Amino acid sequence: MSILALDIGGTKIAAGLIDDDGAVLQRFQQPTPRDSAEAAWQVTAQLIGQALSAGPARAVGIASAGPVALGAGTVSPVNIAVWQDFPIVARVAELTGLPVRLGGDGLCMALGEHWRGAGRGAQFLLGMVVSTGIGGGLVLDGAPYDGRTGNAGHIGHMVADIDGERCVCGGHGCVETIASGPRMTRWAQSQGWTGADAKELAAAAAAGDEIALAAFARATTALAAVIASTAAVCDLDLVVIGGGVAKAGDILFGPLREALTRYTGLTFIRELRVLPAHLGGDAGLVGAAALVR
Template sequence: MTALALDIGATKFAAGLVDPHYRVHEVRQVAAATDDPWATCRDLLLAVAGDNRVRSIGIGSAGPVDVRAGVTRPLNLAAWRDGFAIVDHVRALFPDAEVRFAIDGACLVLAEHRVGGLRGVDNGLALTVSSGVGGGIIADGRVVVGRTGNAGHIGHIVVPGDDTPCPCGGFGCVEAVASGMSSVRWARSRGWMGSNGLELAAAAHAGDAIAVAAMARAGTALGQAVSSAAALLDVDRVVISGGFAQSGQPLWGPLRAAVARHCGLEFVRGLRVELSRLSDGATLVGAGVLAVDGGGQVSSA
């Protein structure tokens, strides 16, 4: 019998088969269709499952979510923004399987705690910085899920000195300032001609002034958000994953400078902030942990 993991992101879906050691195999990835995301998701799951008898499925989804209802409402996926009953649809597709569901940030921190940079850490924070900004919390060795399953949603911490509109309806959220997509939009509005976060990082490494400023803006905002969260939660380590987090010194220099500037209290002084070893696949790994053993204290729909 087989465990299956599904990662529902803002721009792509990924799925794979999971072994008892939380290793994910046969990974497939597709762009998230804007007109019919469920058809895309369904075809992906069926292709990955193949002829295997699926016994359990772990789903990690961009948020917000309602874990108890099994509903996802990704801000950056317009077709599902008003709510999509992902758990019911997946159960109908695999009626003999147990389906477990969590926000992507909870899956992210679960993966880091089991096999990544937070292994052996009882109080930590995991972030992903890619097309959006998400996060999850480990407190006293347990994943914090909150009332609806959205705890750890660090992307909507408001950073000082910025009033950029956010899809959530607020202003100055770190996701609106520091994600790859947001940073590209900011740079293009100032005359930069590239099209994605990889190009923006490369341009910053090459010394392009607009790209350097965009990366510094993002890194500073991330450092401010990390510092605020660390003081609130009393954590001793932060691990950051995601494609945009791979941008190197143009992002990490300003990020570390902001952390050093804002972490003045004794209990957060010297906070360890590290790049994840799991890179951009951490959420899928965490969904795999959900599928294999439920993730301990992570809620199930």
């Protein structure tokens, strides 16, 4: 019997049925409502109904934008303002009658890539999503690492600039303020670039635009610093990076790998590999199912 997986984010909510080999059998998706908590829940409930109408499930795994509170079974996503301390586990359990397990979306991305994607075989893995925001999750010694509250791996809110800009999290100088797609775009525009978004910025960098290339250099330097710091603490062997900005390919990964050489002084950190994610938009669903496994 399949696992029902949910992937809840600020842009979209997805539900799917995942088999025991990690294959996505069915997938349903809708935009995330932002007008009220109940509107967002009604979309979630509708997607659950669609998935269960396609086949039975034995349990539910939920990947949610965070912060999450595992003990309470609640979520307070920074990018879903209408959900604060929302009792997602209780709501899903009541609706489905199934056992439910919750995890942060960054952790689930890492688990999905560890199970079925670029992270197969890695024992100490950091999974990262570089997109509208920057998320992350850790697989340590082959197992998901939740941390005390379920929020371990929030690499996007590691400080990369001690005198940096204020972040949406309330802190200052987080790597997300430098290397997320919107912040890269905003910085490039402040330097005179006239494009509209990170996708255009990547295209401009690929075409040799100096400001766009500088934006990627600035972002990848910040990413390299926090990746090297995390690797030093956790003794990582692999970092897998997905998300919209990562679709820039070598425009991101080339300068990132070069920047890493400046921060990886210790021998064991120099062995760190950095790879693009393989699962794309399915990583959260596959990882949510992995929570149940």
